[in-house]
Structure formats: C-alpha cells, structure tokens
Amino acid sequence: MAATSYSNFKNNPEKYFEKVIQNCEPLIVTRKNDENIVIMSEDEYSNLMENLYIMSNNDYYNELIQRKIEASRGKSGNS
Template sequence: MEAVTYSNFRQGLKSYLKQVNQDSEPLIVTSQNSDDNIVVISKNDYDEMMETMRMVSNPYLMEKIRKGDKQVKKSQFKTDH
C-alpha cells in the first residue's frame, strides 16, 4: 500500500484518485499528526468490503456457507450439466 503526504495528495488529487480506481489499491494519506491519517479506497472496493461485512455478520448466511464448504471438501455436491 502506497503512502503519500497530505500536501502531495492535495496537489495531485486527480491522478491519485485515478490510480486508486485503476489499481484497486488503497492509498494512505499521511498527516503530521498520525491520528489524522486516512485511507482512500475506490467506491467499488468499499462496496465489496461492506457486502463482505454484511455477509459475515449474518449468522444464517454464514452457516449456509460453512455447510456448503464442508460439502465441497467431502465432494458431496451436485453440479448442473
């Protein structure tokens, strides 16, 4: 993950945002006070992260995923052909 100072980020905002979107790599924007540092990610990556969090926090869905994973490991599944 690349890091850039706030000043450089501000000066090259357009190119940094383009880079984050094209590379799907987060960018750390640093400040003199480390409590003010931020991470910039693409909207698509943010949406995917939020979807993953929703899935992981859903006990019913996670149980179905675990059950399916066990079936795949034991080769107890059907394929559509």
C-alpha cells in the first residue's frame, strides 16, 4: 500500500487520486498526529463493502463456498 505525507498530498491531490485509481491501490496519507487517512477508489470501496457483507452472513458465505466447490468439480447449480 502506497503512503505519502499530508504535505505532499495537499500540494498535488489530483496526482495521488490518479495513482489510486490507476493502480487499484489505496493510499495512506500520514499526518503528524498519527491519525492517518486512507484514500481508495469508489470501485475498491464497493468491492470491500460487498466482501464484508458476504463474509458476515455465514449461511450465504457457506452456500457460496459450496457452489464454488461444485463448480470446480464440473457441477452446475441447476442439475
């Protein structure tokens, strides 16, 4: 994960925004008070939230894993 100081970030935020989007990688903006900020693209954020939702629902997650196992064995959900 990339990191930069707040001073560097505020001098050219657009440059860092483009890097975050192009590299599909969050950026940590460090601050003197040790309360850092993470910047990520909306796509990466949406993906993270979707994965958190899936992982937090045990029944749905277990069904998803079972379907993955079946797919790897050549079975479909409609057979």
